[in-house]
Amino acid sequence: MKPHEAPLVTGYALVCVIVFVLLSITGFQVDAIVRAGFIPARFGNELILPPGTMVPFVLTPLSSALLHGGVLHIVFNVIVLLFIGRQLEAPLGSKAMAVLLLVGAYGGALAQFLADPQSAVPMIGASGAISALIAVYALIFSRSQAPAIGPIPGHWVRALWLAAAWIGLQLLIGLAGGGGFGAIAIWAHVGGFLAGLLLARPLLRWRFGAR
DSSP, X not given: OOGGGSHHHHHHHHHHHHHHHHHHHHTOHHHXXXXXXXXXXXXXXXXXXXXXXXXXXXXXXXXXXXXXXXXHHHHHHHHHHHHHHHHHHHHHOHXXXXXXXXXXXXXXXXXXXXXXXXXXXXXXXXXXXXXXHHHHIIIIIOOXXXXXXXXXXXXXXXXXXXXXXXXXXXXXXXXXXXXXXXXXXXXXXXXXXXXXXXXXXXXXXXHHTXX
């Protein structure tokens, strides 16, 4: 697929790479993570923050989705984003993809907040948004089959297995990068994935009507 056939996903991936390179070159990466990362404890609390401009809390689920903590983190996320996102954007369209990415980012942030609302550790990365894409891909477009488990339909089993694999790979990346399990925002992955599962059918109806 050519880039012009999936402009939104391609553009998003390019922006993530540009932001990462610029912050790495200028040495402002840590500062940007503190000021633009999603910090659950900022909600309704007076934290001791560094002087200077902070991204408004309500916008940090979006700004944090542009930030990455290391080369492995961004390379893996961009590869998955382009591989799956560009396959989805053609049939769904850019508007539906924009909604999916936005809701995935906010869904991931919400889940991370609910899991630990007092956490002062910044959450960064496109993983929440990407998890939403993975859910839609697994639930609707994947051709692989999975047997049903009791009352759970096969297509849901397939989606859950893919979610587990996605989170497992992120954990391995965290370990490889030296950050350990604590460096991976597990609940953000789960929240983004659930957001994708909930949005899959409505987005298809929006795109294709009653078909």
